[in-house]
Amino acid sequence: MEFINVALPKGRLGEKVYAMFEQSGYECPSIKENNRKLIFENAEVGVRYFWVKPSDVAIYVERGAADIGVAGKDILLEYSPDVYELLDLKIGKCRMAVAAKTDFRDNTAETLRVATKFSNIAQKFYNEKCRDIDIIHLNGSIEIAPILGLSDVIVDIVETGKTLYENNLEPKETIVEISARLISNKASFKFKGDKIREIADALGKIVRENND
């Protein structure tokens, strides 16, 4: 039997995603056992799941190690992997935003210093506005950059904005709304397309039910 390899993002989002797969009929009971296994399969329904770091899902799918996977729109926009984006799962919702100190005034006479993990998204956003920026690439704790004067603004994911407000920062502008997407390797879609479409349709039904 031909398996569909599914890359799931480790963590809370991944558990929600697996629950949706389970609801759609692609359950894999062994995944819930508490052990150190990395790969879980259910031959009856022909799926094989594995957990990977959320930012790596797109790489596994793009390079065909996974036929399908679930990745945030932020990762897809940042790395532009060559994959099909089959479905918006409408979970893991948040937004990519520009944030700054509450008293921040944008001085257009100067180059804007932007601290972010998402260099490509930030670059593209400011290119469209023809704004000259200086990107400061950071890997975490982005919020601290404007407080210490490392940058004027930050571009980051905002869920509730609580961390921002607690640090005297606030979101100033939304760049794009983010949610989890079902992605597929392009070549896998040619050879296992029927099964992949079947899974996408079943998940689509769950998405509609959850959002009605």
Place this chain on the structure above:
Amino acid sequence: MLNEKILRNDEKAVYNLRSLYRRFGYSRFKMSKFEEYDLYVRNKDFLISDCIITFTDTNGRLLALKPDVTLSIIKNAKDVKGQVEKLYYNENVYRISGDSHSFKEITQTGLECIGDVSIYDICEVLYLALKSLESIDENYIIDIAHAGLVSALINKCELSGDIRSKVFESIQNKSIDEITSIFQNELMTKFSYDIITRLVSTYKSCDEVINAFGGISEDIDAQLKEFSVICKSLSDMKLTDKVRIDFSIVNDTSYYSGLVFKGYIAGIFTSVLSGGQYDKLMKKMGKNSGAVGFAVYLDALERHGNEKSDYDYDFVILKDETCDSAQIIRTVESLSENGFSVIVLSQLDKNIRYKSLMKLTKNGLEGA
């Protein structure tokens, strides 16, 4: 005599493809490794990546290591009415490869049919693309689409500049949700939304495509007609089970004018063949005639279908001090003539995997 066993898959493919293209009257086009940088700057959008390795020639001209073959062939093509030139090539190109974000040398084989291209020439090129994939692996699929048709449909939708490029991106990603969100934000009409969502689907037959897009306008019908002629020839040749109609492969309607196609082989994670009819590029380069062609990316085949052997050598021969060189060479020759692989050592290396271990003394070969 050529021993096929020693050839890698990509090397085997080069031989097979060369003989296939020659059988259909294509002649070899050999080109220089360098080309004037100017050629690529003028046609930057046609290239997969606009990063090019450049250097200054001894006379001060800026040259580039070829990132693409098609542009050089077009530049040198004769533009004679009523004639077609059929060329194939096997060249290395240098460009940034999609997934590694660094420069790579990529081996590319392909063909171009340039001149007064008829519908027969287009069908012949598509047929050769199918046969190229078949010669590499039986388990292949080709996606076909029509850039002229997609272009006519999108024009009919009357989208503004940046929405148009977003829509194109969504079609390529098969992202119906993105298209829906553009529609919900009232950036396109219901009519456009219906057309574009239909473009994202995969179609089993040309009749389905005609049902989906026929009768919208004369311009669209004319493109549909050409596309259905090509599809009919595929079904007449009984090749339709390897072909899917998928409009998500159309990525540039400013160069491609008609048929476009992309080939996949099971077990390889990217497309290995890509091509189409690019009359618009010809026009941009000041030529009056048409052109159709494709490229096969052989680097993708490197890891494909390689059988993993349990042995490094059939025979390991341990020689002792009594043997002379001529005797050793004679022994190796006699074994290798029978198709065995042999290595001669003085001492056994425990990392070497072998089928049989022999000992060579002045008395001859014996089991160790």
